[in-house]
Amino acid sequence: MPSRHPQEVEDLHFRVLKLLQDNPALSQRELARIVGVSNGKLHYCMKALIDKGLVKLSNFANSKHHLGYAYLLTPAGIAQKASMTGRFLKRKMEEYEALHAEIAALQAEMAGDHARSAESSTH
Template sequence: MNKRTETRENIHFRLLCLLDENPEMSQRDLAREVGISTGSANSFLRELIESGAVKREKFGTSNDRRRYTYLVTSKGKAEKTSSAQNVLARKVKDFEALRDEIIVIASKLKNITN
């Protein structure tokens, strides 16, 4: 999996987690939480809606056409679970590489100071 695909999966995962907890979050708030632009949040949400992972509904009785509720579907929950496993596997791999690098640096530092 290339970095771009990993980044996309990470963003989808974070959006699905946020929406599962708070379906009324605005695109602006989602963008802020994930660390992306509002335009990017809109694009990623559109991808999730088109894939069937998220369903968009009008927010309550609001007359504001910009307000929606984003509901995570059963397909979205399955994607969130799969993404969580992939993200965790990548984080563990990153952690192990960092741990190995720390061991090497600590060993070199020990040799310098002795």
């Protein structure tokens, strides 16, 4: 069975790109909390996205006296997110189908167990 690591990395990158496209002012700490990874793992992810040219860090004024930062998707980042969307959806649909089949098998097994239990209690 192939390693899931590359898929997990791509899923994390996809989720971060999607979040940043919707809200570029999210901090790394907020992103880490939302996607459910450690701050260190998110920092490593952001560094990779910046190094690949998919995201750039930009300053913006969020008040009169303070500068904030925004993570903006580059044109390459927007294109990469679009191509990742199809692969992400395909993987999630495969996971859904596998889970659906597992649930159906368990339900059939439970129904068989109940039928055998009822049959043995009548004899």
